[in-house]
Amino acid sequence: xxxxxxxxxxxxxxxxxxxxxxxxxxxxxxxxxxxxxxxxxxxxxxxxxxxxxxxxxxxxxxxxxxxxxxxxxxxxxxxxxxxxxxxxxxxxxxxxxxxxxxxxxxxxxxxxxxxxxxxxxxxxxxxxxxxxxxxxxxxxxxxxxxxxxxxxxxxxxxxxxxxxxxxxxxxxxxxxxxxxxxxxxxxxxxxxxxxxxxxxxxxxxxxxxxxxxxxxxxxxxxxxxxxxxxxxxxxxxxxxxxxxxxxxxxxxxxxxxxxxxxxxxxxxxxxxxxxxxxxxxxxxxxxxxxxxxxxxxxxxxxxxxx
Numbered sequence: 583x584x585x586x587x588x589x590x591x592x593x594x595x596x597x598x599x600x601x602x603x604x605x606x607x608x609x610x611x612x613x614x615x616x617x618x619x620x621x622x623x624x625x626x627x628x629x630x631x632x633x634x635x636x637x638x639x640x641x642x643x644x645x646x647x648x649x650x651x652x653x654x655x656x657x658x659x660x661x662x663x664x665x666x667x668x669x670x671x672x673x674x675x676x677x678x679x680x681x682x683x684x685x686x687x688x689x690x691x692x693x694x695x696x697x698x699x700x701x702x703x704x705x706x707x708x709x710x711x712x713x714x715x716x717x718x719x720x721x722x723x724x725x726x727x728x729x730x731x732x733x734x735x736x737x738x739x740x741x742x743x744x745x746x747x748x749x750x751x752x753x754x755x756x757x758x759x760x761x762x763x764x765x766x767x768x769x770x771x772x773x774x775x776x777x778x779x780x781x782x783x784x785x786x787x788x789x790x791x792x793x794x795x796x797x798x799x800x801x802x803x804x805x806x807x808x809x810x811x812x813x814x815x816x817x818x819x820x821x822x823x824x825x826x827x828x829x830x831x832x833x834x835x836x837x838x839x840x841x842x843x844x845x846x847x848x849x850x851x852x853x854x855x856x857x858x859x860x861x862x863x864x865x866x867x868x869x870x871x872x873x874x875x876x877x878x879x880x881x882x883x884x885x886x887x888x
Contacts, residue, residue: 687764
């Protein structure tokens with residue numbers, strides 16, 4: 583009887599200890615929102631101050647300088663022939679590069695996410711290359727390829743083809759520095775979605791293009807738009823690579839960022855800030871659309887939560 587009583591006592595003590603353990607562990611875990619008020623205020627204040635100094639204040643200064651001589655002077659600066667040429671060139675280069683990167687990004691993401699093949703890791707590495715190479719070095723590569731003393735320069739001159747210091751070089755440089763954005767946005771999205779829906783469509787008799795248009799594209803549309811948005815924003819703001827290959831021919835090969843530098847160096851401050859304010863407006867619109875697309879992507883990934 584004594585041994586039975588001792589065993590029952592030990593079992594009861596062990597059960598009581600196990601029952602009390604989660605409560606004590608939970609007591610030791612403190613939610614983040616219970617941090618001292620002073621700590622929370624200090625962290626929030628630091629974040630707000632940092633953003634105010636490095637984001638909000640520069641934006642305010644750009645627009646205030648652009649409008650310092652009035653709205654009329656601001657509009658006339660934007661309507662200048664050189665400014666209009668720079669705006670047209672920027673939009674043209676961005677449109678072409680985004681279109682090329684759209685096709686490449688979808689094809690690369692589809693291949694990487696849906697298939698296994700030799701060299702897959704190398705392809706992913708090459709896609710990330712523009713993130714690790716300076717844009718100036720990228721522009722220099724095109725000079726070494728298409729310049730008069732470059733690898734293809736003599737052949738191009740013989741056939742009367744002008745690439746360097748012309749619109750084609752600007753498009754090529756812009757495309758190079760922006761091609762990771764669409765692919766890098768789609769690859770993890772398509773990998774997370776898997777291949778079940780495509781396999782089901784093919785098993786029901788759908789062809790490759792039908793599967794892409796009816797199944798794959800609707801599933802990636804918000805991620806695709808997000809990647810295109812980031813690619814377009816980067817294309818319009820590109821400076822380093824374009825500066826190397828453009829030749830700075832006024833009214834012909836100067837994009838908006840290049841024109842801002844030229845006007846600023848010539849002490850045409852208001853005109854320079856007017857072009858800069860237009861770029862800033864495009865950036866703000868990009869941020870608004872980016873926020874909307876992020877919400878759409880989140881809904882697509884977690885439809886049951888909404």
